[in-house]
Amino acid sequence: xxxxxxxxxxxxxxxxxxxxxxxxxxxxxxxxxxxxxxxxxxxxxxxxxxxxxxxxxxxxxxxxxxxxxxxxxxxxxxxxxxxxxxxxxxxxxxxxxxxxxxxxxxxxxxxxxxxxxxxxxxxx
Amino acid sequence: xxxxxxxxxxxxxxxxxxxxxxxxxxxxxxxxxxxxxxxxxxxxxxxxxxxxxxxxxxxxxxxxxxxxxxxxxxxxxxxxxxxxxxxxxxxxxxxxxxxxxxxxxxxxxxxxxxxxxxxxxxxxxxxxxxxxxxxxxxxxx
Numbered sequence: 001x002x003x004x005x006x007x008x009x010x011x012x013x014x015x016x017x018x019x020x021x022x023x024x025x026x027x028x029x030x031x032x033x034x035x036x037x038x039x040x041x042x043x044x045x046x047x048x049x050x051x052x053x054x055x056x057x058x059x060x061x062x063x064x065x066x067x068x069x070x071x072x073x074x075x076x077x078x079x080x081x082x083x084x085x086x087x088x089x090x091x092x093x094x095x096x097x098x099x100x101x102x103x104x105x106x107x108x109x110x111x112x113x114x115x116x117x118x119x120x121x122x123x124x
Numbered sequence: 125x126x127x128x129x130x131x132x133x134x135x136x137x138x139x140x141x142x143x144x145x146x147x148x149x150x151x152x153x154x155x156x157x158x159x160x161x162x163x164x165x166x167x168x169x170x171x172x173x174x175x176x177x178x179x180x181x182x183x184x185x186x187x188x189x190x191x192x193x194x195x196x197x198x199x200x201x202x203x204x205x206x207x208x209x210x211x212x213x214x215x216x217x218x219x220x221x222x223x224x225x226x227x228x229x230x231x232x233x234x235x236x237x238x239x240x241x242x243x244x245x246x247x248x249x250x251x252x253x254x255x256x257x258x259x260x261x262x263x264x265x
Contacts, residue, residue, distance in 0.1 A: 007162035050158040050171060082163030110173055113158060 001065050003073055003098075004058040007081040009049040013090040016042030016122055039093050042122035043101065046079060049115045056114040059104040072097035072123060092122035099123055129220045129227075136181055137217035137230075143194040145184035147249060149218050151229060153177050177231065177256035179218070185240060185248040195250035201235040208234075213257065220265065230262035 019035040048055070066073060075098055080087050092098055101121040106114050136146045156173035183195040201212050217230040233254035240250045 007164055009160075009162050011163060050160045082165075109158060113171065113173075 001058075001062055003062055003075050003079070004055065005076045005078050006048055006051065006055060007078050008046040010045075010047035011079070011083075011090075012043075012045040014043035016040055016093075038095050038124060040096055040122055040124045042092060042096070044075075044079075044090070044098065044120040044122075046118045046120070047115065048118075050109060050113050051116065053108075053112055053114050056106050056116045059116050059118060060106070063100055063104055066100060068103065069100045072099045074098065075120075095124055096122040127222050129222070133220045133222060135219045135221065136183075137219060138194065138197065139215045140217065143183060144188065144192075145186040145194065147182040147184060149179065149181040151177060151179040151218055177260065178236075178254065179233075179256075180251065180253045182249050182251045185250050195240070198235060198252050199238050199240060199250050202238045214254070216254065217262070218265075227265040228262050229260055229265050231256045231260040232258055 016039050018037075018039050021033050021035060023031040023033070025031070048059075062073075065071070075091065077087065080090055083090055098120045101119040105117045107117075108114050131148070134146075134149065136143045136149050153175065154177070155175045157170040158173045159168060160171050161168045181198075183198065185193070185195045187193040187196075198214065201214060202208065213232045213234055215230070216233050217228050220227040233256050235252055236255045237253040238250060239252075240248060242248050
């Protein structure tokens, strides 16, 4: 089962970091060592407000299929709906894949209607 | 037959009994909407949420020959020596009638506020506000 193909209501993207370690001497001089050439650790928060309970359920089913935060996956293009820049800009970079950073959270709004929040992190 | 309804056609019933000396009533219905607009949409979209009803009425503070005082009955839903309990509901029917056909909305309400006063040269009136609990029992309006 693929990640649910729904357009999010709110999307927040964090571009992640390159693996850099900083060392600061007592004099204040800083040394930075780059340990890799690939950006990673990008974060994506998706909110799906006022969707049906069946659609909300599909997020939990996908979470189960990924064995929680263990498995990695790619996202359907609909998750980037509304973004007019290059689609790759707000996705994982080459070599990365998404995994759940935490379990999807479902808020029941009224009978049959729920809001789901998903937090993903890009990993190499 | 064409019919324009006026205040003369209106009445307010408590437990199915028409209250006397009702000066006015009003009913407001509302529907919450839940926004379902997603990224990429140009127009907002909604699904229906919860609905609710509330209203108000104004009654002359009037006692008939049998000492029946309908305004007092409603006032005592709030103005009482003990606290208001869950059973302190009222069965209200708001009616417009052409003499043959009744246009009713009947529901169970909690009286949420009351006011009454006395002024020199004025008739004392009781103003009540109510909040409907649950779905209307009858809607023929």
